[in-house]
Amino acid sequence: MFSLDLSEEHHDLRDWVHGFATDVIRPAAAEWDEREKTPWPILQEAAKAGLYGSETMAGLWGDETGLSLPIAHEELFWGDGGIGMAIFGATLAVKWILAAGTADQIAEWTPQCYGDANEPRVAAFCPSEPHAGWDVSAMHHTRAVYHEASDEWVLTGEKTWVTNGGIAHVYVVQAVVDPSLGSRVQATFVIPAGTRGLQAGSPHRKHGLRAANTADVFLDDVRIPGANLLGGPESLVEQLVRAREERGRYGQDAMRAFELCWPVVAAQAVGIARAAYEYALDYAKHRVVCGRPFIENQSIAFTLADMKTEIDAARLLVWRAAWMDKTGEKFTAGEGSMAKLKAGRVAVWATERAMQILGEAGYSREYPVERMHRDAKIYGIVEGAEHIPQLVIARAVSGLPIK
Numbered sequence: 001m002f003s004l005d006l007s008e009e010h011h012d013l014r015d016w017v018h019g020f021a022t023d024v025i026r027p028a029a030a031e032w033d034e035r036e037k038t039p040w041p042i043l044q045e046a047a048k049a050g051l052y053g054s055e056t057m058a059g060l061w062g063d064e065t066g067l068s069l070p071i072a073h074e075e076l077f078w079g080d081g082g083i084g085m086a087i088f089g090a091t092l093a094v095k096w097i098l099a100a101g102t103a104d105q106i107a108e109w110t111p112q113c114y115g116d117a118n119e120p121r122v123a124a125f126c127p128s129e130p131h132a133g134w135d136v137s138a139m140h141h142t143r144a145v146y147h148e149a150s151d152e153w154v155l156t157g158e159k160t161w162v163t164n165g166g167i168a169h170v171y172v173v174q175a176v177v178d179p180s181l182g183s184r185v186q187a188t189f190v191i192p193a194g195t196r197g198l199q200a201g202s203p204h205r206k207h208g209l210r211a212a213n214t215a216d217v218f219l220d221d222v223r224i225p226g227a228n229l230l231g232g233p234e235s236l237v238e239q240l241v242r243a244r245e246e247r248g249r250y251g252q253d254a255m256r257a258f259e260l261c262w263p264v265v266a267a268q269a270v271g272i273a274r275a276a277y278e279y280a281l282d283y284a285k286h287r288v289v290c291g292r293p294f295i296e297n298q299s300i301a302f303t304l305a306d307m308k309t310e311i312d313a314a315r316l317l318v319w320r321a322a323w324m325d326k327t328g329e330k331f332t333a334g335e336g337s338m339a340k341l342k343a344g345r346v347a348v349w350a351t352e353r354a355m356q357i358l359g360e361a362g363y364s365r366e367y368p369v370e371r372m373h374r375d376a377k378i379y380g381i382v383e384g385a386e387h388i389p390q391l392v393i394a395r396a397v398s399g400l401p402i403k
């Protein structure tokens with residue numbers, strides 16, 4: 001049987017997160033965007049409501065349809081992109097711990113990434129390196145060396161533009177362990193904040209998502225126990241052996257791993273696009289120009305029709321990719337990339353159209369749409385700039401190592 005009906009649990013989840021976004025996130029959005037600070041009181045509210053924490057994450061992650069994560073993220077980011085990213089930032093790290101960690105590592109580290117309602121905490125995921133962009137094959141400057149005598153890993157390098165950098169309680173860091181393989185095998189380590197040698201720079205001043213902290217992270221002979229290697233040594237050895245046997249491939253494995261995160265990131269873009277569309281729809285219905293509601297102009301109504309169509313199309317790509325990932329269907333044509341590419345473009349386009357429909361109000365910081373437009377722009381950049389999903393799709397459909 002084929003059905004696009006959401007289950008009762010999905011409806012309940014959507015309503016619950018939507019309620020939180022309406023009551024708590026939206027009223028605070030402009031303030032935290034102006035302050036350019038992590039909204040700790042909102043994180044605390046989210047933790048109290050049960051929306052921020054390892055149990056919630058486990059529940060969303062455990063949904064066998066794969067839809068709970070994108071549904072929750074669409075609503076969260078419908079509330080506000082910056083606050084949504086402040087809440088979501090830890091999840092990027094947690095998703096990696098869940099995907100790569102052993103059961104013991106998951107049990108140890110996941111709760112520490114969130115803290116609790118009394119003391120919420122955040123985590124940071126750190127693959128990006130300066131001068132590498134999203135070229136995973138160029139991310140090989142952060143090195144990890146194992147010291148058998150002390151059973152310690154020593155990490156040295158620099159990570160750039162890290163969400164929650166400098167304020168995280170837990171850092172999930174990728175590093176090269178065999179330089180002769182370049183970035184083809186990246187081991188992933190968990191580093192607690194306060195570990196000697198780990199430092200962050202000043203927060204970046206950003207165009208959008210300003211309620212989410214972003215900073216560079218420096219690793220200077222950071223020593224961590226052997227147990228902090230995610231997945232354990234046997235799994236790393238297996239990856240190294242496989243990579244040595246398959247020299248000459250183009251980093252598809254690394255890219256595929258990142259691609260699995262993209263449906264959730266794309267769902268965020270859909271949430272921001274939908275927020276702008278709904279705002280513009282409401283505005284056009286109520287603003288009276290030349291004696292009639294603005295929406296009665298066909299060009300306005302048709303723009304809104306296009307916006308709704310594009311947003312729904314993006315969401316369907318997101319749900320397909322999330323469902324494929326969770327049900328073990330392999331991406332064969334870059335389906336995760338399609339979701340990210342489409343949703344990112346739709347978010348930028350729809351928020352810009354919403355500004356146009358609002359006219360001067362769209363350009364004013366008294367209205368939320370210009371903030372949505374600033375926030376939306378990130379989805380063509382973060383987690384792989386626009387050409388990366390294009391590259392993945394092009395390689396998948398052509399079967400060629402397109403560069």
Ligand SMILES: Cc1cc2nc3c(=O)[nH]c(=O)nc-3n(C[C@H](O)[C@H](O)[C@H](O)COP(=O)(O)OP(=O)(O)OC[C@H]3O[C@@H](n4cnc5c(N)ncnc54)[C@H](O)[C@@H]3O)c2cc1C
Nearest residue numbers: 125126127128133134161162163381382383384385386387
């Ligand atoms: C707000 C924010 C939060 C972030 N959070 C994190 C985080 O938590 N963790 C983390 O590790 N990183 C994070 N990043 C880093 C982010 O993932 C990178 O910025 C992103 O991967 C793109 O890298 P880049 O900016 O160096 O772009 P580049 O790779 O330098 O690309 C620049 C532009 O050139 C285009 N381009 C590059 N190469 C090609 C090509 N071969 N063909 C066609 N076009 C090309 C790109 O599409 C892009 O438009 C964050 C970035 C931002 C802005």
